[in-house]
Amino acid sequence: MTGPRHTAPKFTGLVTALPATVPFVGPEELQRKRGAPFRARLGANENVFGPSPRAVEAMRQEAAEIWKYADASHDDLKEALAADAGVAPDNIVIGEGIDGLLGYAVRLMVEPGVAVVTSDGAYPTFNYHVAGYGGALHKVPYSDDHEDLPALIARAGEVSARIVYLANPDNPMGTCLPGAEIAAALDTLPEGCTLFLDEAYIEFAPEGTAPDIAPDDPRVIRFRTFSKGYGMAGARVGYALGQPEVIRSFDKIRNHFGMNRMAVAGALAAIRDPDWLRSVQGWVRDSKQEITAIAQENGLSVVPSATNFVAVDCGADGVFARRVLAALAEDGVFVRMPFVAPQDRCIRISAGRAEDMAILRDALPKALEKARQG
Amino acid sequence: MTGPRHTAPKFTGLVTALPATVPFVGPEELQRKRGAPFRARLGANENVFGPSPRAVEAMRQEAAEIWKYADASHDDLKEALAADAGVAPDNIVIGEGIDGLLGYAVRLMVEPGVAVVTSDGAYPTFNYHVAGYGGALHKVPYSDDHEDLPALIARAGEVSARIVYLANPDNPMGTCLPGAEIAAALDTLPEGCTLFLDEAYIEFAPEGTAPDIAPDDPRVIRFRTFSKGYGMAGARVGYALGQPEVIRSFDKIRNHFGMNRMAVAGALAAIRDPDWLRSVQGWVRDSKQEITAIAQENGLSVVPSATNFVAVDCGADGVFARRVLAALAEDGVFVRMPFVAPQDRCIRISAGRAEDMAILRDALPKALEKARQG
Numbered sequence: 001m002t003g004p005r006h007t008a009p010k011f012t013g014l015v016t017a018l019p020a021t022v023p024f025v026g027p028e029e030l031q032r033k034r035g036a037p038f039r040a041r042l043g044a045n046e047n048v049f050g051p052s053p054r055a056v057e058a059m060r061q062e063a064a065e066i067w068k069y070a071d072a073s074h075d076d077l078k079e080a081l082a083a084d085a086g087v088a089p090d091n092i093v094i095g096e097g098i099d100g101l102l103g104y105a106v107r108l109m110v111e112p113g114v115a116v117v118t119s120d121g122a123y124p125t126f127n128y129h130v131a132g133y134g135g136a137l138h139k140v141p142y143s144d145d146h147e148d149l150p151a152l153i154a155r156a157g158e159v160s161a162r163i164v165y166l167a168n169p170d171n172p173m174g175t176c177l178p179g180a181e182i183a184a185a186l187d188t189l190p191e192g193c194t195l196f197l198d199e200a201y202i203e204f205a206p207e208g209t210a211p212d213i214a215p216d217d218p219r220v221i222r223f224r225t226f227s228k229g230y231g232m233a234g235a236r237v238g239y240a241l242g243q244p245e246v247i248r249s250f251d252k253i254r255n256h257f258g259m260n261r262m263a264v265a266g267a268l269a270a271i272r273d274p275d276w277l278r279s280v281q282g283w284v285r286d287s288k289q290e291i292t293a294i295a296q297e298n299g300l301s302v303v304p305s306a307t308n309f310v311a312v313d314c315g316a317d318g319v320f321a322r323r324v325l326a327a328l329a330e331d332g333v334f335v336r337m338p339f340v341a342p343q344d345r346c347i348r349i350s351a352g353r354a355e356d357m358a359i360l361r362d363a364l365p366k367a368l369e370k371a372r373q374g
Numbered sequence: 375m376t377g378p379r380h381t382a383p384k385f386t387g388l389v390t391a392l393p394a395t396v397p398f399v400g401p402e403e404l405q406r407k408r409g410a411p412f413r414a415r416l417g418a419n420e421n422v423f424g425p426s427p428r429a430v431e432a433m434r435q436e437a438a439e440i441w442k443y444a445d446a447s448h449d450d451l452k453e454a455l456a457a458d459a460g461v462a463p464d465n466i467v468i469g470e471g472i473d474g475l476l477g478y479a480v481r482l483m484v485e486p487g488v489a490v491v492t493s494d495g496a497y498p499t500f501n502y503h504v505a506g507y508g509g510a511l512h513k514v515p516y517s518d519d520h521e522d523l524p525a526l527i528a529r530a531g532e533v534s535a536r537i538v539y540l541a542n543p544d545n546p547m548g549t550c551l552p553g554a555e556i557a558a559a560l561d562t563l564p565e566g567c568t569l570f571l572d573e574a575y576i577e578f579a580p581e582g583t584a585p586d587i588a589p590d591d592p593r594v595i596r597f598r599t600f601s602k603g604y605g606m607a608g609a610r611v612g613y614a615l616g617q618p619e620v621i622r623s624f625d626k627i628r629n630h631f632g633m634n635r636m637a638v639a640g641a642l643a644a645i646r647d648p649d650w651l652r653s654v655q656g657w658v659r660d661s662k663q664e665i666t667a668i669a670q671e672n673g674l675s676v677v678p679s680a681t682n683f684v685a686v687d688c689g690a691d692g693v694f695a696r697r698v699l700a701a702l703a704e705d706g707v708f709v710r711m712p713f714v715a716p717q718d719r720c721i722r723i724s725a726g727r728a729e730d731m732a733i734l735r736d737a738l739p740k741a742l743e744k745a746r747q748g
Contacts, residue, residue, distance in 0.1 A: 008592045009568040010536050012485040018626040028445035050441040059437045066608040067424040071402035096632050111386040132627050162384050194383040218382045234440040234635030252392040253506050258470050260634040261608030
């Protein structure tokens with residue numbers, strides 16, 4: 001076509017200033033770049049043991065009903081989750097994974113210039129949302145591979161932060177704080193500052209990791225998911241727990257018809273099969289012991305893990321760990337690693353099946369050898 | 375617990391000012407209120423004929439892979455859609471239904487005070503998003519039950535709007551404008567104003583309804599979905615078509631891992647089964663003729679429809695139509711109706727199966743009788 005060049009859309013100032021970066025590059029895209037599939041997929045913090053067979057069956061059944069929109073209020077799932085968590089249904093909002101819910105929660109509180117505090121090297125999708133709504137991110141270093149809650153709260157006071165983000169257990173290090181420390185720390189939160197407590201990995205953590213917090217406490221929003229313990233990352237079902245008034249505020253902005261009908265049916269079946277969850281917890285524990293053993297066979301140590309992955313300390317700096325990671329990828333083993341020093345001395349390996357562990361046991365010494373050669 | 379009352383979170387000024395209303399009350403919630411299921415579900419503009427059996431099978435297969443996140447770049451689906459639409463993959467972004475994509479697109483362009491133009495009585499979820507980002511909505515009346523594109527564009531000029539929203543075919547009236555009129559109207563759009571062209575129902579519209587617009591034209595973003603023609607409303611798969619630079623901007627803000635893996639697999643299988651779509655188009659055409667016949671048997675007229683639903687003119691005002699709607703609901707028939715006069719003289723009935731039509735044929739005269747008694 002000839003003619004005048006048409007004018008471009010007018011984006012907001014905020015959008016114009018945003019970088020075009022994405023929080024993560026997915027394994028499929030990495031596979032396309034390397035031109036071959038991975039032999040072991042141990043990098044995306046997925047749970048290879050998958051969901052309860054009853055959840056799979058429920059999703060398959062529901063496929064025939066896919067012509068209908070899902071129930072926008074998700075009453076059945078909220079009731080089941082409320083019973084499980086010992087709260088009321090109006091303490092719960094369902095959303096498109098924790099990623100989606102973090103986006104909504106950030107949107108509720110962040111506008112240009114609002115201060116937000118997180119750990120340097122913590123979950124980047126939270127940072128992505130804060131930047132996306134114009135927030136000012138303040139980062140606090142890890143302390144001994146743990147998120148440093150007193151320092152996070154102190155920083156929140158200094159910068160008058162509206163949100164402190166804490167993942168407990170933490171990703172990418174896999175460490176956790178005792179729930180009692182978090183519950184006690186709430187009283188030290190600055191006024192008007194809300195704790196975003198990301199409990200994505202809580203099903204893998206030791207007893208006592210989930211703090212005992214009253215359901216009507218307005219100072220905390222907890223985020224949970226069916227992606228990790230329940231093995232349904234591809235379904236996109238998360239939920240947030242909080243004070244009913246805070247939870248209702250999500251209804252002002254959320255995509256009310258955003259949930260997939262099969263996913264909701266699967267989540268409901270999954271929460272009703274606690275035996276499967278216990279089996280998965282056992283398999284994950286065993287696999288983490290094997291990752292630890294493989295690391296030790298290669299002279300490496302690991303960071304104690306309260307999640308379904310293990311941060312393996314490659315024994316040097318981030319440059320070296322990145323070389324190990326690249327060599328593993330070249331050999332068909334997909335893992336990821338922390339972004340920030342000194343945590344980036346580690347690579348992060350998800351629990352896997354026996355066949356995944358066999359591949360790792362074969363690949364790790366070769367990758368280390370290659371990395372040492374530079 | 376006793377102790378001090380904890381302070382509430384600090385919401386943004388925008389969120390604080392937002393009403394707690396939701397765009398729609400879903401049929402499940404209406405069923406809970408009435409204490410019984412509907413006999414016929416003809417109100418949510420769903421496609422009761424459902425997706426291709428191949429799509430159902432693809433979703434069932436993919437249920438076993440649900441432990442993995444979906445490919446965040448959706449390359450396979452984008453390639454298939456690009457081939458289908460005669461564009462390139464980088465003209466396409468995939469999202470959580472048109473509702474989700476409208477949310478992203480509004481967020482790209484709307485900040486407090488930005489003017490936006492739509493038709494008075496058009497799709498409320500678009501309005502919900504505009505209000506949610508602080509935009510100022512300007513509404514133009516329908517003209518003879520059609521969206522009035524020249525008036526929409528004239529108003530956009532008057533208020534310096536950044537977006538004009540047009541659904542073609544329209545919801546809730548089911549009317550459409552010829553594609554050539556829309557293509558020609560682009561040259562009259564004010565500078566810096568983008569047309570949001572919602573083509574949710576395009577698969578049901580006559581040849582020539584989709585305008586011929588160059589894929590690199592930055593003045594339009596088109597929105598399409600697998601919810602209507604492809605019968606997958608509960609899957610939440612929509613896509614937007616536009617200039618590559620505009621499409622890339624969605625990557626700055628979208629939930630990159632927001633898509634359900636089964637849904638993406640189902641959409642891919644659906645787009646590869648054009649025979650099923652043709653069958654559905656035939657069944658919908660037949661059912662719309664039957665709705666028209668039922669209306670005429672009751673002395674009512676219908677608005678000509680280019681969608682999978684029919685606006686039945688109840689022959690009086692909105693008060694009367696609301697009575698008809700309530701009487702139908704009481705009798706187990708779920709339909710909806712336009713919000714605004716004079717379009718609210720109609721009730722909106724989706725195409726259905728023979729059994730749905732039998733229920734409608736039984737229920738409509740009784741509902742009219744009841745409504746006439748006041």
